[in-house]
Amino acid sequence: MPTPTHDAAPHADWRPPTGKPSPASRLMRASWRGLPPRRYEAGREAGAPVPGADGSPLLTDHYFPRATGDFPTLLVRSPYGRGLPWAPQFGMLFAEQGFHVVLQSCRGTGGSGGGFDLWRHEAGDGQATVAWLREQPWFNGVLGTIGPSYLGYVQWALALDPPPELQAMVVQMGLHDPHALFHSGGVPQLENTLVCGVGTTHQHQGAWPLAKATLRLRKRLEQITTARPLRGAYAAALGDEPPWLDGVLAHPDADDPHWQGASTGGAADGLTVPTCLIGGWHDALLGQTLEQYARLRRSGCPASLLIGPWTHTSAFQRGWPEVFAESLAWLRAHLCGDPSGLRQRPVRVHTGGADAWREMDDWPAEAPVTPWYPTADGHLTRQAPTDDGPLASFRYDPADPTPSVGGPLLSPEAGPRDNGALEARDDVLTFTGPPLDAPLDLLGPVSARLDVAADTGHAHVFVRLCEVDARGRSRNICDGLARLGTGQDTPARITVPMSATAHRFPAGHRVRLQVSGGAHPRFARSSGTAEPPADAVEFVPVRLTVHADSALLLPQEAGESGDGHELREGRTAGGTADAVG
Incomplete structure (x- = not known):
């Protein structure tokens, strides 16, 4: 075990109290398969008021192994309450493995006392909690952090000035940049923003208030997302409106002073605390996970990366045995001095289509970028065009916005979905390659380079990579959106990042590029004018025209032999992405 970093060793006469986790926590543990056997019985002390940075009491539960001995501590800070699922998944399971939690x-x-303000207090409150830990008789000076989503954000906030006790971090589906969660290319990621509002407002109140609020949002989602203007329309549906929500939608520019201090991404620059990052190919925060891994690697920080076939939520359902095993191995290695569970290569990713895992030395992969060009007859070809004329056009009508189907959402509708009904619409273009003679492996970031014109000079452009199987079913793999705001009707060249993937197209399947004017309500709809999406009241239909020399840019591997990668066939313990939702 690493040497404690402060003088106060655990009190020799400290004995675990008699408190036990709730029956609900024990029932949830029994519902998972593939978890390692517990090493200890777990106990719990509930509701200790820990002073925050300004003295506000932060209610804290302490889970512990019901045994005498010297155990490291895990800090889990959450705005979503301390009940399900956090109590069993983090409190109980890790206490059973020999950690104070x-x-x-x-x-x-x-x-807890004080007021929640999304990002403004987490660094100070995290430091204050560590100061409290130093006074606890069971704390041995060896500290780790763990948690997903906003529970990852608070880890990065603490790592801005890492205390000497902090010796490992596990950031799962983690957030570090709130602006990037709420906006993409200057367009509000509307549905995810509303889901965040429901979660932070109601989840900490318990399962029933959260369920009621979620159902209310589902029922009123169309009413909210088609309001003119959008801002303010969500108050009635969310019940207690989050105080931060209006500010989030009112400031789409990342350089706006509103966002000053919001991003904790810089914590990875120069960090030396060993950090494990876990993401999912269909997670709304995948881009942030990959961004932080790149920063850690540039800093020379010990880091590992796991990306599974998961959405933001399914990683903690079907994928939990895999996520738990990865997290536990990292924490044992860096807090307990037991590296036996670590894999030899730092990167492990799931390959969709092949339903297989591969291990690599780094990410991103070095797969060369191959352009696939759309043609006027709706095909995709690897032959570059010989002219730059228009290929196809469509009319986007804000009164009947192109709907969103699946993708990286925070809701259960996330992930791969059948795109057949979407692609049958008149406002969706598709360009499809021929049936593949051999498997096509993609590994790395995907993007689209488009020459596109909007007759009003203002539009959104949504692009999506899909796989079309032998029966003609089209399912989404990754996508992205950009805002076109030239104010002129002449073609403009834009590059639309479409996230990243590790995916195999089997022989006989086809590659498809999908182009449309939006994906509503995942993104706020385009008004066709220069008005910001959250404030627009005038809506004008737009005709968008895609021109030749546009291209789908794929990180296409030449082959498996000699590439230094290892592809392991077989079903993942977390289930395939197709099973999500």
Whole structure:
């Protein structure tokens, strides 16, 4: 075990109290398969008021192994309450494996004092909690952090000035840049923003208030997302409107002073704390996970990366045995001095289509970028065009916005979906390659380079990579959106990032590029004018025209032999992405 970093060793006469986890926590543990056997019985001390940075009491539960001995501590800070699923998944399971687990409600949530303000207090409150830990008789000076989503954000906030006790981090589906979660290319990621509003407002109140709020949002989603203007329309549907929500939608520019200090991404620059990053190919925060891994690698920080076939939520359902095993191995290696569970290569990713895992030395992969060109007859070809004229056009009508289907959402509708009904619409273009003679492997970031014109000079452009199987079913792999705001009707060249993937197209399947004017309500709809999407009241239909020399840019591997990668066939313990939702 690493040497404690402060003088106060655990008190020799400290004995675990008699408190036990709730029956609900034990029932949830029994529902998972493939978890390692527990090493200890777990106990719990509930509701300790830990002073925050300004003295506000932050209610904190302490889970512990019911045994005497010297155990490291995990800090888990959450705005979503301290009950399900955090109590069993982090409190109980890790205490059973030999960790003290401190599960704390962020200020203004779960009974903690003060007011919750999305990102403004997490660094100070995290440091104050570590100061409290130093005074606890069971704390041995060896500290790790763990958690997903906003529970990842608070880890990066603490790592901005890492305390000397911090010796490992596990950031799962983690957030570090709120602006990038709420906006993409200057367009509000509307549905994810509303889901965040429901979660931070109601989840810490318990399962029933969250369920009611979620159903209310589902029922009123169309009413909210088609309001003119959009801002303010969500108050009635969300019940208690989050105080941060209006500010988030009112400031689409990342350089706006509103976002000053919001991003904690810089914590990875120069960090030396060993950090494990876990993501999913269909997670709304995948881009942030990959961004932080690149920063850690540039810093020379010990880091690992796991990306599975998961959405933001399915990683903690079907994928939990895999996620738990990865997290536990990292924490044992860096907090307990037991590296036996670590893999030899730092990167492990799931390959869709092949339903297989591969291990690599680094990410991104070095697969060469291959352009696939759309043609006027709706095909995709690898032959570059000989002219730059228009290929196809369509009319986008804000009164009947192109709907969103699957993709990286925070809701259960996320992930791969059948795109057949979407692609049958008049406002969706598709360009499809021929049936493949041999498997096509993609590994790395995907993008589209488009020459496109909008007759009003203002539009959104949504692009998506799909796989068409032998029966003609089209399913999404990755996608992206950009805002066109030239104010002129002449063609403009734009590059639309479409996230990243590791995917195999089997022989006989086809590659498809999908182009449309939006994906609503995942993104706020385009008004066809220069008005910001959240404030627009005038809506004008737009005709968009795609021109030749546009291209789908694929990270296409030449072959498996001699590439230094290892592809392991077989079903993943987390289930395939097709099973999500």
